[in-house]
Amino acid sequence: MSPRRMLVVGVALLTPVLSSIATLATERSASAATYSGYVMGYFKESPNQSGDSYALHSAVSSDGLNWMPLNQNNPVATPTAGMQGLRDPYILRKQDGTFVVLATDLKGRVFNLNNQYIHVWDSANLTSFTNYRRVRLHDMNTHSWAPNSFTTLTSGLRQGNAIEAPILVKSNTSNTFWLWGDSFSPANAVFCACQSSNVNGNAWSALNQRAYTRPINAKHATTTPITAAEQTALMNRWGTPQWNRLKSNNFPGRYLRHSSYALRLDPNDNTSTFRADATFYRTGGLADGAWASFRSYNHPDRYIRHSGYLLRIDPLSAGSDLTARQDGHLRSRTRGELFQ
Structure with a gap:
């Protein structure tokens, strides 16, 4: 043309x-x-x-x-x-x-x-x-x-x-x-x-x-x-934004969401369940303020943490043991979008 x-x-x-x-x-x-x-x-x-x-x-x-x-x-x-x-x-x-x-x-x-x-x-x-x-x-x-x-x-x-x-x-x-x-x-x-x-x-x-x-x-x-x-x-x-979405770099249509408390990389199906599962609030680090922790939107007592080199959301708080709180520390480059 x-x-x-x-x-x-x-x-x-x-x-x-x-x-x-x-x-x-x-x-x-x-x-x-x-x-x-x-x-x-x-x-x-x-x-x-x-x-x-x-x-x-x-x-x-x-x-x-x-x-x-x-x-x-x-x-x-x-x-x-x-x-x-x-x-x-x-x-x-x-x-x-x-x-x-x-x-x-x-x-x-x-x-x-x-x-x-x-x-x-x-x-x-x-x-x-x-x-x-x-x-x-x-x-x-x-x-x-x-x-x-x-x-x-x-x-x-x-x-x-x-x-x-x-x-x-x-x-x-x-x-x-x-x-x-x-x-x-x-x-x-x-x-x-x-x-x-x-x-x-x-x-x-x-x-x-x-x-x-x-x-x-x-x-x-x-x-x-x-x-x-x-x-x-x-x-x-x-x-x-007070929340983050975690987007895959090499699969840009997929986002981290929790399912049965384990984090998965799934495509956005535009359901309310997916949006809630894929929304996380960024907070101060539970063990170190120089880092960040990410609290689940629909399970507000649970945070992203690694366990056995896998990511999941577990109950964490200031009263949790130090290792568990350190497992819940991440860094992100930018704040993301709210799924709503």
Whole structure:
């Protein structure tokens, strides 16, 4: 397939949005700030619908590939008008350095409704959201979808059976570009990514899932570069995860979960039992504060420990013998995601 130029806009009607929303401008900072991180906005869906959340969620990343959800993966903003739910959020940085958040006015998976409105918020730094309103885009008998805009060259990149919501992100530290896509078939809410250092030459390669970690159940995301101060402010405002997921490097679709108190490396089947079994809270080391211990989410008196060179969850506490507490010491590189 020959290269083609793709323009993605909400119902091809971005112009009315720009005229309706004060002084929206092209996505660049007036102060040309030095960006060192990224912020992601998203809503949540899971294949069995138990993890669905039609509100604005946010995550941050230092490298643009591995993401840390904020606010314990709970919403940071929820629509209060229209259908009182959102899909397809888009974060736009204005020329003055502040932000506007746009989103589809829809709660759930009913796609045959007619709704001419989108949700809109203003935000100084994404730690709070003000001036919430709904903006009418048109008077046609159809729905307003996914209000966002960007242009990129592609040649039919595809992972999974179907891809939506492409996101083009440039590395803050190199000439590398990432092209993200949200696959909804054969499984829903699966992020795929391609990488290029030669966008003009249309040279892209698919990334292995071990190269990135996205927030669990994240769907139709939006990504914007931010400064170190903005990233710190977001983490201070919304909090970093108090839990971890332990993801395999060479089998990136599998996670450590306990079964009959033994730890196994199993694929995520999106059941509530799996999510509970695969969620662990990071605590101070039971024997040495320089290390960490990991407490089971659904068996809070049990911690991960090794026994006979195998991992399991056993009852541990400050009163346990020293050897048992030392067996429960681990170190992790980053905090992970909550299965919910």
